[in-house]
Amino acid sequence: MPKQVDHDERRRHIAEAVLRIAGRDGLDGARLRDVAVEAGMSLGSVQHYFASKDEMLRYVVHYLGEHVTERIVAGMCAPAVASVPPVRSFLLSMASEMLPLDARRRAERRAGQAFTALAVGVPELMEDLGEGDRWLRERVAELIVRGQRDGELRAGLDPRLESAVLLSMIDGLGSELLLGVRDPEEALAAVRYHLNRLAPD
Amino acid sequence: MPKQVDHDERRRHIAEAVLRIAGRDGLDGARLRDVAVEAGMSLGSVQHYFASKDEMLRYVVHYLGEHVTERIVAGMCAPAVASVPPVRSFLLSMASEMLPLDARRRAERRAGQAFTALAVGVPELMEDLGEGDRWLRERVAELIVRGQRDGELRAGLDPRLESAVLLSMIDGLGSELLLGVRDPEEALAAVRYHLNRLAPD
DNA sequence: TGTATTATAATACGACGGTATGAAAAAGGA
DNA sequence: TCCTTTTTCATACCGTCGTATTATAATACA
Numbered sequence: 001m002p003k004q005v006d007h008d009e010r011r012r013h014i015a016e017a018v019l020r021i022a023g024r025d026g027l028d029g030a031r032l033r034d035v036a037v038e039a040g041m042s043l044g045s046v047q048h049y050f051a052s053k054d055e056m057l058r059y060v061v062h063y064l065g066e067h068v069t070e071r072i073v074a075g076m077c078a079p080a081v082a083s084v085p086p087v088r089s090f091l092l093s094m095a096s097e098m099l100p101l102d103a104r105r106r107a108e109r110r111a112g113q114a115f116t117a118l119a120v121g122v123p124e125l126m127e128d129l130g131e132g133d134r135w136l137r138e139r140v141a142e143l144i145v146r147g148q149r150d151g152e153l154r155a156g157l158d159p160r161l162e163s164a165v166l167l168s169m170i171d172g173l174g175s176e177l178l179l180g181v182r183d184p185e186e187a188l189a190a191v192r193y194h195l196n197r198l199a200p201d
Numbered sequence: 202m203p204k205q206v207d208h209d210e211r212r213r214h215i216a217e218a219v220l221r222i223a224g225r226d227g228l229d230g231a232r233l234r235d236v237a238v239e240a241g242m243s244l245g246s247v248q249h250y251f252a253s254k255d256e257m258l259r260y261v262v263h264y265l266g267e268h269v270t271e272r273i274v275a276g277m278c279a280p281a282v283a284s285v286p287p288v289r290s291f292l293l294s295m296a297s298e299m300l301p302l303d304a305r306r307r308a309e310r311r312a313g314q315a316f317t318a319l320a321v322g323v324p325e326l327m328e329d330l331g332e333g334d335r336w337l338r339e340r341v342a343e344l345i346v347r348g349q350r351d352g353e354l355r356a357g358l359d360p361r362l363e364s365a366v367l368l369s370m371i372d373g374l375g376s377e378l379l380l381g382v383r384d385p386e387e388a389l390a391a392v393r394y395h396l397n398r399l400a401p402d
Numbered sequence: 403t404g405t406a407t408t409a410t411a412a413t414a415c416g417a418c419g420g421t422a423t424g425a426a427a428a429a430g431g432a
Numbered sequence: 433t434c435c436t437t438t439t440t441c442a443t444a445c446c447g448t449c450g451t452a453t454t455a456t457a458a459t460a461c462a
Contacts, residue, residue, distance in 0.1 A: 003408055003459045026318065028229075031449065042411045043450095053450065110321055116380060117227065117318050120311055130382035164383070164391040165370055172372030173365075178321055181331035182365070190365040197398075204429045204438055232419065243441045244420095254420065 010049050014039050014056065015063040023107025027114035032056075061115050061128050068112065069132040072097050087147030088195045091140070095170050095191045100177050101184050109178055137163050144198075153198050162198065169194065211250050215240050215257065216264040224308025228315035233257075262316050262329050269313065270333035273298050288348035289396045292341070296371050296392045301378050302385050310379055338364050345399075354399050363399065370395065 017039035021030045032053055036043045050056035075097030076090050100106040119125035140163040147153035173190060176182035218240035222231040233254055237244045251257035276298030277291050301307040320326035341364040348354035374391060377383035 003410095003457090005409065026321065032451090033449075044411045044413095045409075047451075048409065048411095110318075113314075113318055116376070117311075117315055120227065120379060126381050129380060133377070133380075133382045158394060161391050161394045164374075164387060165395050168373030168377060168383075168388075168391065169366055169370040170373065171376055172369030172374075175317070175372055175376065176334070176369060179317060179330060179334075180327050181334045182369075186365060187369075190362050190369065193359060193362045194366050204427095204440095206439070233421090234419075245441045245443095246439075248421080249439065249441095 007049065011059060012063065014046060014049060015060045018056065018060045019064065019111045020107065022111035022114050023109075026110070027118065057115075057118070058125065061119065061125050064108075064112060064115060065128050065132050068108070069136060072136065087143050087150070087152050088199065090143055091166065091195055092191065094140075095166075096188070098170050099174050099184070099187055099191075101188075106178060109174055113175070113178065133167075137167060140167060147198075151200065154200050157198060166194070208250065212260060213264065215247060215250060216261045219257065219261045220265065220312045221308065223312035223315050227311070228319065258316075258319065259326065259329075262320065262326050265309075265313060265316060266329050266333050269309070270337060273337065288344050288351070288353050289400065291344055292367065292396055293392065295341075296367075297389070299371050300375050300385070300388055300392075302389075307379060310375055314376070314379065334368075338368055341368060348399075352401065355401050358399060367395065 014035060017035050018030050021034055021038055032046060033043055035056075036046045039046065046056070050059065072094055076094045078093060097105075100109040115125070116129060119129050141159040144153060144157060144159040144162050148155055148157065148159070170191065173182060173187040177184060177187055215236060218236050219231050222235060222239055233247060234244050236257075237247045240247065247257070251260065273295055277295045298306075301310040316326070317330060320330050342360040345354060345358060345360040345363050349356055349358065349360070371392065374383060374388040378385060378388055
């Protein structure tokens with residue numbers, strides 16, 4: 001029997017390389033040869049783990065979708081340890097995690113937007129990217145309901161629509177931050193301002 | 202003296218072709234040869250009006266930036282003729298115009314996002330795309346101030362931050378609509394819901 | 403230790419796409 | 433009418449990039 005290599009570990013390693021390149025130079029800059037260099041292997045090896053570039057990109061889309069939601073959830077759970085956390089602090093943590101406020105998240109978001117552009121019109125990819133979105137929306141709606149039960153949020157709010165408003169706003173702020181038409185302080189201020197209005201008088 | 206042709210008219214004609222293609226197949230689908238076919242001319246002619254593909258794309262970014270804001274403004278002014286229009290109806294019209302609710306606007310937005318992805322990290326392009334954004338933000342802030350003066354909007358609102366929240370939300374809803382993770386009715390409902398909360402009790 | 407099978411790598415191929423070139427066509431002015 | 437300059441077009445060139453091919457190295461099992 002031959003050499004044993006964890007195939008999926010190699011694929012994740014390559015996916016990380018793709019994400020680094022896409023975050024730095026855009027998805028167009030992710031040529032197979034560059035991916036190989038970034039991953040520290042040869043072009044042939046990359047080909048060994050992905051039959052085609054398309055298959056590789058599909059894998060990366062899936063990989064990204066999983067990890068983004070995972071990281072957001074981690075960010076939301078982080079402040080939970082500090083005593084009893086208000087729902088608004090959860091949501092603020094979530095927003096901070098989602099917004100491209102540092103180099104890493106900027107790269108991640110840029111890669112994400114590149115894939116989003118790629119996915120438009122491709123049902124399979126759109127499904128992968130939309131999955132986490134729907135899941136997150138429900139979580140936020142649940143959180144808002146809980147906030148209302150605990151008296152942290154106004155009773156009159158529509159959880160479903162509030163979830164849509166908040167997540168859309170964060171999404172939009174993210175795009176604007178990446179494009180440089182909005183500065184980070186203002187983005188965070190907008191989120192805090194919005195969350196404040198959700199509190200009872 | 203030779204044949205006289207309106208140079209800028211030709212360039213706009215080509216730009217329209219590029220936008221149609223980018224809206225239909227993405228910006229990657231806008232090969233020079235395809236642009237020529239879409240514009241109903243030969244590759245050589247396209248080259249005659251643009252020294253390079255890069256120059257062409259820069260022109261299209263500029264062209265798009267001008268026309269998008271122009272169309273949004275037209276959308277905002279449209280309901281103004283009907284008696285005295287509440288500020289909220291202005292803003293709703295603006296949102297409706299900005300959201301990709303039909304094929305035309307979907308194509309326009311897709312092209313816009315493709316160019317946005319292209320522009321990240323290129324200061325010149327970012328400037329072109331950010332210009333209209335800043336202008337629009339100020340207009341919305343002014344509108345909110347006017348709404349407050351007229352008693353249409355709550356007095357406690359921060360016009361600058363409200364402008365940021367509203368425009369970011371519309372931007373985010375637009376992305377989500379394009380990706381198909383949000384349906385048009387819900388997007389409009391979210392906008393209406395949000396605008397409603399801005400009204401006095 | 404030998405061998406079979408996988409992993410890694412180097413190189414070659416072929417297509418695609420931006421660019422360059424040169425020629426033909428068109429049209430206003432002498 | 434002829435000339436000059438612009439416009440239009442066809443075609444050739446050449447680099448790039450995805451893919452295919454082939455060879456070499458590595459390793460688990462007999």
